[in-house]
Amino acid sequence: MASRDSLDSVTKRRRFWRCPTPAAACTPGTCELLREMMKESKLTNFQQRHIMDTIKRDLEKEKRRLQSIFATGKDPEKWGKKAPPVPQKDPGPELDRFEELVKEIQDRKEFLAAMESLGQDKQYRGIILAEISQKLREMEDIDRKKSEALKKALATT
Incomplete structure (x- = not known):
């Protein structure tokens, strides 16, 4: 007790x-x-x-x-700070700019079709068509450069 x-x-x-x-x-x-x-x-x-x-x-x-x-x-306590990530030498396959442009053009066409279904296509048609023509010009430049590089490669072999 x-x-x-x-x-x-x-x-x-x-x-x-x-x-x-x-x-x-x-x-x-x-x-x-x-x-x-x-x-x-x-x-x-x-x-x-x-x-x-x-x-x-x-x-x-x-x-x-x-x-x-x-x-x-x-x-x-022994973990400390993490080491900074080491940059990779080969980040993987680089996205082709030409393919990116094709996807961007498709997106713009889909957007314009969606606006048509909503009855607002007149408001966006000029802007979207201008963007698409810009993308097409860039694709033509890329195509021209690739074909010149291919001709040079074939001429040297």
């Missing part, structure tokens, strides 16, 4: 000093030792609360670190 009374008094004192729970932080003896040291150093109540709160935060941080170690098997 005496041990239960002493346990209740420790619990009450722990609540009063806002000491972390024993499972999360320190044993009752350690908390008592900390309180005695704070009294001897004549800390104010605010300073004492600050110290106890700091202990709680440090213990919470340690808990998260240990949870991470158990979950991943690695210490997150």
Whole structure:
């Protein structure tokens, strides 16, 4: 019965000093030792609360670190920053500009057809046809350059 009374008094004192729970932080003896040291150093109540709160935060941080170690098997503090990605020498097949232009022209034709179905084609027809003609000119330039390069390649062989 005496041990239960002493346990209740420790619990009450722990609540009063806002000491972390024993499972999360320190044993009752350690908390008592900390309180005695704070009294001897004549800390104010605010300073004492600050110290106890700091202990709680440090213990919470340690808990998260240990949870991470158990979950991943690695210490997150050792992870550090990720190395910057190494640029790839061969980014893959480059999209052909000619094919892009074909897709853009198809998109514009579909847009114009959609506007026709809504009865608003007159508003957009001039703009869309101008864009399509621009794309066609660019395609002709690309075609001309490709054919010249092909002729040069055939002439050298």
